[in-house]
Structures are given as structure tokens and as C-alpha cells.
Amino acid sequence: MTLRGGIDLGGTKIQTVVVDDENAVLGQARRPTPTTGGPPDVAAAMVAAMGEAAEQAGVKTADLVRVGVGSPGGIDAHAGTVTGAGNLPGWQETFALGPALEDELETPVALGNDVQVATDAEARLGAGRDHSSILGVFWGTGVGGGIVLDGTPWLGLGGAGEIGHVVVELGGRRCPCGRHGCMEAYAGRAALERHARELHDKGEKTELFKIARKRDSDRLRSGIWAAALERGDPLAVKLIKKAVEALGAGVASVSNVLDVELIVLGGGLGVRLGQPYADRIAAAMLPHLFHDYRPPPVKVAELGDLGGAIGASLLCA
Amino acid sequence: MTLRGGIDLGGTKIQTVVVDDENAVLGQARRPTPTTGGPPDVAAAMVAAMGEAAEQAGVKTADLVRVGVGSPGGIDAHAGTVTGAGNLPGWQETFALGPALEDELETPVALGNDVQVATDAEARLGAGRDHSSILGVFWGTGVGGGIVLDGTPWLGLGGAGEIGHVVVELGGRRCPCGRHGCMEAYAGRAALERHARELHDKGEKTELFKIARKRDSDRLRSGIWAAALERGDPLAVKLIKKAVEALGAGVASVSNVLDVELIVLGGGLGVRLGQPYADRIAAAMLPHLFHDYRPPPVKVAELGDLGGAIGASLLCA
Numbered sequence: 001m002t003l004r005g006g007i008d009l010g011g012t013k014i015q016t017v018v019v020d021d022e023n024a025v026l027g028q029a030r031r032p033t034p035t036t037g038g039p040p041d042v043a044a045a046m047v048a049a050m051g052e053a054a055e056q057a058g059v060k061t062a063d064l065v066r067v068g069v070g071s072p073g074g075i076d077a078h079a080g081t082v083t084g085a086g087n088l089p090g091w092q093e094t095f096a097l098g099p100a101l102e103d104e105l106e107t108p109v110a111l112g113n114d115v116q117v118a119t120d121a122e123a124r125l126g127a128g129r130d131h132s133s134i135l136g137v138f139w140g141t142g143v144g145g146g147i148v149l150d151g152t153p154w155l156g157l158g159g160a161g162e163i164g165h166v167v168v169e170l171g172g173r174r175c176p177c178g179r180h181g182c183m184e185a186y187a188g189r190a191a192l193e194r195h196a197r198e199l200h201d202k203g204e205k206t207e208l209f210k211i212a213r214k215r216d217s218d219r220l221r222s223g224i225w226a227a228a229l230e231r232g233d234p235l236a237v238k239l240i241k242k243a244v245e246a247l248g249a250g251v252a253s254v255s256n257v258l259d260v261e262l263i264v265l266g267g268g269l270g271v272r273l274g275q276p277y278a279d280r281i282a283a284a285m286l287p288h289l290f291h292d293y294r295p296p297p298v299k300v301a302e303l304g305d306l307g308g309a310i311g312a313s314l315l316c317a
Numbered sequence: 318m319t320l321r322g323g324i325d326l327g328g329t330k331i332q333t334v335v336v337d338d339e340n341a342v343l344g345q346a347r348r349p350t351p352t353t354g355g356p357p358d359v360a361a362a363m364v365a366a367m368g369e370a371a372e373q374a375g376v377k378t379a380d381l382v383r384v385g386v387g388s389p390g391g392i393d394a395h396a397g398t399v400t401g402a403g404n405l406p407g408w409q410e411t412f413a414l415g416p417a418l419e420d421e422l423e424t425p426v427a428l429g430n431d432v433q434v435a436t437d438a439e440a441r442l443g444a445g446r447d448h449s450s451i452l453g454v455f456w457g458t459g460v461g462g463g464i465v466l467d468g469t470p471w472l473g474l475g476g477a478g479e480i481g482h483v484v485v486e487l488g489g490r491r492c493p494c495g496r497h498g499c500m501e502a503y504a505g506r507a508a509l510e511r512h513a514r515e516l517h518d519k520g521e522k523t524e525l526f527k528i529a530r531k532r533d534s535d536r537l538r539s540g541i542w543a544a545a546l547e548r549g550d551p552l553a554v555k556l557i558k559k560a561v562e563a564l565g566a567g568v569a570s571v572s573n574v575l576d577v578e579l580i581v582l583g584g585g586l587g588v589r590l591g592q593p594y595a596d597r598i599a600a601a602m603l604p605h606l607f608h609d610y611r612p613p614p615v616k617v618a619e620l621g622d623l624g625g626a627i628g629a630s631l632l633c634a
Contacts, residue, residue, distance in 0.1 A: 133473065145574065149471065156450065156576025162607040166570040170486050170562065179605060181566070245487065249498070253483040254574050257462065259473025288496060290479040 119146025248284020323630025436463020565601020
């Protein structure tokens with residue numbers, strides 16, 4: 001039996017897994033992503049989290065045949081570098097993450113795009129396992145996309161799948177990326193929080209920030225949006241309604257272009273809000289779908305929080 | 318030496334070619350598409366045009382190893398049927414075009430999507446011949462898209478490439494397809510003509526319809542738009558500016574998703590307005606491109622009016 005490691009490097013957390021040949025999870029660990037320092041500090045936290053998962057599985061990291069990493073930013077898989085990972089501390093430039101991890105983990109390390117590896121995991125082991133062509137929509141802080149066509153990830157020139165930056169409104173809202181009218185400007189959690197804060201400051205009533213304070217959070221995490229929606233908070237309902245509308249238009253646009261078999265909805269908000277919201281997105285897609293007599297199903301990602309790390313473990317060194 | 322036939326079945330014209338093993342054109346013919354009658358009448362016109370091209374090449378259609386057809390509507394290549402080709406007379410239902418043509422041409426017939434075969438021709442023989450992944454943007458009566466990824470056409474479940482129906486403006490202008498805010502609603506020639514007529518009826522000044530009358534045309538064909546633009550006609554300039562803006566947003570959206578190497582601009586308007594307008598579309602894409610430090614080049618289709626028929630001749634029976 002060979003064991004593999006997987007690391008999902010997110011903006012808020014580092015999730016690691018150890019899996020066996022059947023992709024069963026034998027060990028897992030989670031640590032917060034450092035918010036200060038630089039790439040070496042992030043790498044050290046990744047090594048610690050990987051070590052913890054290995055220990056849980058009863059092995060050392062050197063016993064793993066390889067460790068895969070799903071990372072944000074620009075990935076050069078060959079060189080093992082990550083460039084411009086904006087959500088990570090001090091990571092504007094290029095850092096040789098692969099070599100740095102290999103030194104400490106004492107096993108080969110493979111790098112991939114975080115959203116793409118999560119999509120690949122869903123395609124091979126999760127909601128898409130009975131389909132050969134899927135679009136992964138990761139609705140979280142931003143809106144990321146992963147594409148699997150005929151069973152193979154489609155990466156383009158290395159930067160494919162940026163569905164969050166599909167334009168749904170010419171000259172529309174400013175997106176956290178600096179552009180205007182992107183789907184993410186209406187649907188991404190960062191944009192939603194900024195918008196909620198603006199409207200709250202202007203006097204619109206909402207429980208969102210009250211719930212956040214009670215939970216000792218300075219951010220409007222997915223669970224806070226879910227709680228506000230459950231209470232029928234008018235501002236949360238209004239903003240999420242617009243987010244669903246934007247997701248409907250943007251994902252339908254991509255579906256019109258790719259005509260895949262299945263849409264898999266993941267990400268913090270996607271997984272937290274679950275199938276009822278996947279169904280709302282499907283309904284919001286319908287008016288924009290060219291082949292509306294056979295709309296693609298929209299299913300929630302099945303691997304949940306571990307999907308990114310399991311997907312990373314599928315990367316080949 | 319083997320000879321192949323290709324037929325491009327368009328809403329206004331039927332273009333045929335005979336090509337040799339090197340894809341050199343040995344014969345070509347063009348006939349207007351029947352505007353009355355039904356699918357059998359269209360098939361008869363296709364047979365006549367194919368016969369004319371064969372005669373020019375000094376052969377009979379039975380001497381061609383096969384004939385490929387690029388058709389609008391829903392294609393079932395296996396069954397040889399075309400369903401719901403809205404721009405063709407009386408073709409709402411399914412018609413077994415392949416078998417009908419085979420009977421008359423006395424050679425095997427292969428069917429493909431008109432836009433996809435034109436894209437394939439550009440990818441293999443035209444503007445994209447040095448690239449493995451391209452997006453074809455066919456700017457004509459509508460806006461069609463063709464996708465070639467790693468040298469292979471991507472068809473999805475059979476309906477991929479509907480880039481004209483990428484949403485660029487939520488709740489925006491009504492598209493000829495009946496939906497709202499599609500790129501085609503701003504950029505397609507049918508939509509442009511409808512919009513021009515509305516504004517002209519409301520009193521906006523334009524030479525567009527005067528030029529059309531002089532040319533004895535009841536439609537605003539691509540050449541008429543080109544002539545009006547050359548004269549600086551304010552309505553034509555305004556509508557084409559908005560069309561370019563919509564194309565910029567929509568094509569950039571698709572580029573953000575697919576990250577292909579090259580955009581090839583074809584179609585009646587695309588070929589007629591040429592590289593200066595391809596450059597304007599590239600400029601209009603820039604504010605929406607996620608990887609804007611390496612924008613994909615936008616090149617005009619090289620095979621011009623024959624691209625569709627040559628692409629059809631590349632189809633395998």
C-alpha cells in the first residue's frame with residue numbers, strides 16, 4: 001500500500017490529508033493560514049499541518065510517495081513556484097514553494113491550482129464521478145472555476161477557469177480584482193461583505209455584523225451568511241438574491257460555451273448553503289441557457305472541506 | 318489523388334468547394350439559399366451547387382471520396398439529420414439531410430456544425446495553423462463561436478460554442494433568440510439592423526438605409542455597414558461602437574474561462590471590417606481580461622468566404 005499526501009492552501013486555512021491507494025482518508029489536519037510574515041512562514045505551517053496528518057495516519061511524511069499542493073496564485077508546476085498569491089501574506093512575488101516543502105517533507109511535491117485540483121477531485125471521486133465533462137464553480141471569498149473535459153483538466157495556457165471574472169454587467173460594480181461587472185463583484189464573499197458594510201453604514205438594517213460579533217469574527221464567514229439567511233435578514237436576502245442572479249447569468253454563459261454534462265457547486269458559501277441554493281442557481285441559469293430544454297444539473301460538491309486536499313493528493317509529481 | 322467536397326450551408330448562400338489532398342481548391346460555386354419551400358428544396362440547391370463545383374474541377378460528384386456539410390441548427394452527425402435550422406425555410410423540424418444528399422451526390426456525406434467546421438478550417442489551415450488552441454468568433458447575422466482545444470474541436474454535448482449568448486448585460490437588450498442581454502443582442506447583424514431601424518424610425522439620422530436602397534438590398538448586409546462606417550455615419554458608428562464593446566466583454570469572458578492561444582475573428586462583419594476592427598475588439602477585451610499582461614491575439618480569419626466550405630470538406634464521414 002502506498003500513501004499520498006495532499007495540502008489545500010487556502011487564504012484562511014491550510015487543510016492536509018493522507019490518503020491510501022483507494023483514496024480513503026487515513027489522516028487529516030487543519031491549521032489557520034499565517035496572516036503575517038511571508039511565504040517561508042506559510043510553508044512552515046504547511047509542513048506542520050502535513051506532519052500532523054501523517055502522524056494521525058501512523059507514518060512520517062518521508063513515507064508518503066508524494067505530496068500534492070493545491071495553491072492559489074500563478075503556478076509553475078515544473079519549477080515548483082507560486083507567484084502573486086494575493087490572499088497570502090507577503091506573497092506578491094515568486095516563491096519556490098515546491099523545493100521548500102520537499103526539503104522539509106523529504107518526499108516529492110507536486111503543485112497545482114487550488115480550484116482545479118478540487119474540481120478534479122469532484123470529477124474523479126465526488127459529485128462528477130459518473131460524468132466525463134464538468135464545470136466546478138467554487139463560490140467562496142471569490143468565485144473560482146475548474147474545468148474537466150473528457151476526463152482531463154483543461155488549464156489553457158495555465159490560467160483557464162477564471163469564471164469569477166466573466167462579465168455579467170458591462171460597466172457594473174467594481175470587483176475586488178479592480179475590473180467592473182465581473183460575476184465575482186456580485187457573488188464573491190469578499191465583494192458581498194464590502195457591499196453589506198457600505199449599505200449598513202448608509203443605514204440599512206442587518207443582523208450580519210451582530211452575528212459576526214457574537215461569533216467573535218471580524219469577517220462575514222459563510223456560516224454567518226447562512227445564519228442571517230435563515231433568520232430572513234433583509235440585507236442578506238437581498239444581496240444573496242443578487243449573487244444568485246449573477247451566478248445564474250455567469251454560469252449559464254460558461255455553460256453555453258462549454259456545454260458540459262454537470263455543474264458542481266463548491267466553495268465555502270456553495271457547500272454551506274448547499275443544494276437548495278444550487279437549485280436556485282440552476283433556476284437563475286435557465287433564462288440565459290441556449291439549450292434550455294436540457295439544462296445541466298447543478299450539484300453540490302460531495303467531498304466538502306476535504307475536496308481541495310484530496311484533489312491535491314491526486315496530482316502527479 | 319483523392320478529391321473531397323465541402324458545402325457551407327448558410328442562411329443567405331450555399332458555398333461549395335472541391336479540394337485535393339493538399340486542400341487546394343479546384344472548384345467552387347455559390348448559390349443563394351432558397352427562401353421559400355422546405356428542406357428538400359434547400360437540399361436540391363446544395364446538390365446543384367456541389368455539382369457545379371465538381372464540374373469546375375473536372376469530375377462528377379460521385380468521384381469525390383466524400384462531401385462534408387457545415388450546417389446551422391442541431392446536427393446529429395450519426396443519423397445525418399439537421400433539426401431546427403431557424404434561418405432556413407420550413408426547417409423547424411428534423412430533416413435527414415445526409416441521406417438525401419447521398420442519394421443525389423452518390424458519395425458519402427458527413428455533417429457538422431457550420432461555425433465549428435469554419436473554426437476547424439482556420440485552426441488547421443488558416444489564421445490558427447501555428448496554434449493548438451483557438452476560439453473562433455464568427456461575427457455575422459448572429460455571433461457564433463467555435464472551439465479547438467489541443468488541436469481537437471470541442472463540441473460538449475453537441476451544442477458548445479454558443480458565445481453569442483454569453484450574457485454581457487443582466488436584464489439588457491432583447492436578443493433575436495428571445496433572451497436578454499446576450500452579446501449577440503448588441504453585436505449580431507440582425508440585432509444591429511433591428512436597432513438601427515428603431516432608432517431611424519424615431520428620427521435618428523443615418524445613411525444606412527439609403528445605401529441599402531442604392532444597392533437594391535432590403536437587408537443591411539456587412540458591406541453596407543462597412544460603407545456607412547467609412548463615411549462616418551453617426552448611427553452606424555454608434556451602434557458598431559457598442560457592438561465592439563459587447564464583443565470585447567463577451568469574448569474576454571470566454572477567454573478568461575478557456576485561456577486559449579488565439580482568437581480568430583470571422584463571419585460576414587468580421588471579415589468585411591477586418592483587422593482594424595479585430596484590433597478594436599482586442600482593445601475592448603483588455604479591461605475585462607483576467608490575465609491582461611498576456612492578452613490573446615485577435616486575428617482575422619484567413620480563409621475568408623471559403624472557410625466554411627473548406628472546413629466542411631475536412632469532416633470525416
